[in-house]
Amino acid sequence: MNTELLYSVLFIFALRLVDVSLGTLRTLVVFRGYRLLAWAMSFGQSLIFVIAVREVIVNSQTLWEILAYAAGYATGTVLGMWLEGRMALGYSYVRIVSPNKSHRMAEALRAAGFAVTELAGRGLQGTVGVLECAVPRKQVNEVLEIAKSVDDKAFITVEEIRPPMRGHFRA
DSSP: OOHHHHHHHHHHHHHHHHHHHHHHHHHHHHHTTOHHHHHHHHHHHHHHHHHHHHHHHHHOOSHHHHHHHHHHHHHHHHHHHHHHHHHOOSEEEEEEEESSOHHHHHHHHHHTTOOOEEEEEEETTEEEEEEEEEEEGGGHHHHHHHHHHHOTTOEEEEEEEOOOOSSOOOO
């Protein structure tokens, strides 16, 4: 493979990598309601896409360039998912069900600055405590660690939600 072909392959791969990563992130920010960010990502993604497609259709001379296009797409998907996980935009709703330790867990979460709503519920084996928290996604792991430290057998679910409108949030 000569130097010119290598640069072409790397250029096409890089274009698709950035294009698809932006597309993955764009899709996720659309669902979270970040309009301006979604617009900017859409603009960049479509611009890069047109350049990448043109490069392959007009200047492609080998199978390597077509493979670079496909590999950039696949790698961009994974990279976009990884980046979104690192950015952790948005909010999550954490629900914790604990048969015996929910009140102590609620106190531990409140001591850490989290807002917690306590509810009573009935499970298969009787009464349970149900805790609910809406937190920024970046803080979900901290909530989970506190919950596990109090009751390592608690049933925990995490859902992604739109930004909450009112209430107490940890600063």
